[in-house]
Amino acid sequence: MYLVGLTGGIASGKSTVSSMLRELGCPIVDADVVARKVVEPRTLAHSRIVFHFGHEILLENGEIDRQKLGRIVFADAEKRKLLNSITHPEIHKEMLKQIIYYFLRGFRYIVLDVPLLFETRKLTHFLNHTVVVYCDPATQLSRLMLRDALTQEEAEQRLAAQMPLNEKRGLASHVIENSASREDTHRQVLRLHTKLEDSMDFLLVRVLAVAATAGLGGVLLYAAKMIFS
Template sequence: MFIVGLTGGIATGKSTVSEVFREHGVPVIDADVLARKVVEPGRKAWRKIKIEFGEEVFHKDGTLNRQALGDIIFSDVEKRRKLNEITHPEIHKEMFWAALRCLFQGHQFIVMDLPLLFESGSMLEYLYKIIVVTCEEDLQLQRLMDRNSVSESRAKQRINAQMPLESKCEKAHFVVENSGTVEDTRQQVIKIISILRGYRAHWKLRVFAALCCTGIVSLLIWIGFRMYSNNPAVTHLK
């Protein structure tokens, strides 16, 4: 199994692309979904956020007030860095276990939806290919304003907090232009899926995994045999 990274700018349409992969039977591990999971009340990241940012970023029921926290981190680079230090290790642990489950299920490849792939840089070494979703700047701005119900100035602040789309596209193996119709985007993604299914990188990993499993089983058998041979009761029977 190999891993494909999916990234892009905020409100460029990664969810649309992810859905096409799912429709074609390709598992998608969404970092944003896991980010919500790791900050649930009582979790390790939740406790650290409370210590670092205080009660004002939480609702009365103890759940995280994402809007309040977003207002803080998108206007303060240091606060944003601190939040990433708290949440990213926990998110990556969740992603690792999710990927491991997919490996044992026999998938050829999976997609990891990583909005801050290039900004954090921590997952790059694990990815076989990278897809960047992009769109026209004006369209991105309007989508973000409509989706999050924020002003133009706040929307621009959030967009500018990320690496420019042009720079991300330069680092990609595949680029999905999502400024047109949904069908146009679908066709681009379907073509990419076809190309990815033609790769054979997953066989190397499967052979490696099989050899590891064989080695572990052989070791367990050897240990069992040694324990059996050294058992006084067994020796006496002999």
């Protein structure tokens, strides 16, 4: 088992590629799904967010109104930084639990679907491969406006809060071009999956697993905690 980071930009089609990989049987640890889980009512992160941002960001059922909170943090870099400092540690802990689960099930590789993979750089040193889902800027803007019912100004504001896709593209070991048809994207995903399945990168992790059974398990567990803490 080894780790593959999947990222992109907002409305670039990362979720589409992630779904295609899941259909191929790849285990996906989705940071967005985890992020929603760790801020559910009665969690530590939920309490801290309400404390700092006020009860007005809550829906009637007590859940966080993600759109309302999003408008606040995308308009203020310091508030965005505060929110990340609350949620990221909890997200990393939950992701580690899922990685261990899939590792024990014997999968060849695990995909970490992380929107801000290159922005935070918290995980990049521990990934064997990184994949960026790319589309041209005009397509990305129009998709975002349509998907989230945003004005052009609002959409541009959200895009400006992220690293440009061209920059992410230069940092990735693999690029999925998602400006054309779904069929074209699917062909690229199939080629990527075959390449990852054929990779020998999983051998190092198996060596570490053998080492753990030889009495180094505590050291490896400590290292994992350091990575995601």
